[in-house]
Amino acid sequence: MFTLIKGAEIYAPGEAGVRDVLLAGEKIAKIAEKIDFPAGLGLEVVEAKGQFLTPGLIDLHVHIIGGGGE
Numbered sequence: 001m002f003t004l005i006k007g008a009e010i011y012a013p014g015e016a017g018v019r020d021v022l023l024a025g026e027k028i029a030k031i032a033e034k035i036d037f038p039a040g041l042g043l044e045v046v047e048a049k050g051q052f053l054t055p056g057l058i059d060l061h062v063h064i065i066g067g068g069g070e
Helices: none
Strands: 002-011 015-024 027-032 043-047
Antiparallel strands (some): 002 015, 015 027
16 A cells, blocks of 8 residues: 655655655655656555654653553
8 A cells, every 4th residue: 555645844854845755555665846656556645735744753752650640
């Protein structure tokens, strides 16, 4: 399954401008100003104009002994 995120403002980690991001499964396959994808290959398109995207960000924040009122 391929997912194309179109027109997002990319921060990776610095500002990269408006770009398209192609995902192949759960992996980032390509980041470019404009990505054209062949028809008929099971593509899901997500319009992200005006949204921020930080591809590859890993959140390492954890509460080892609890927290958050739990």
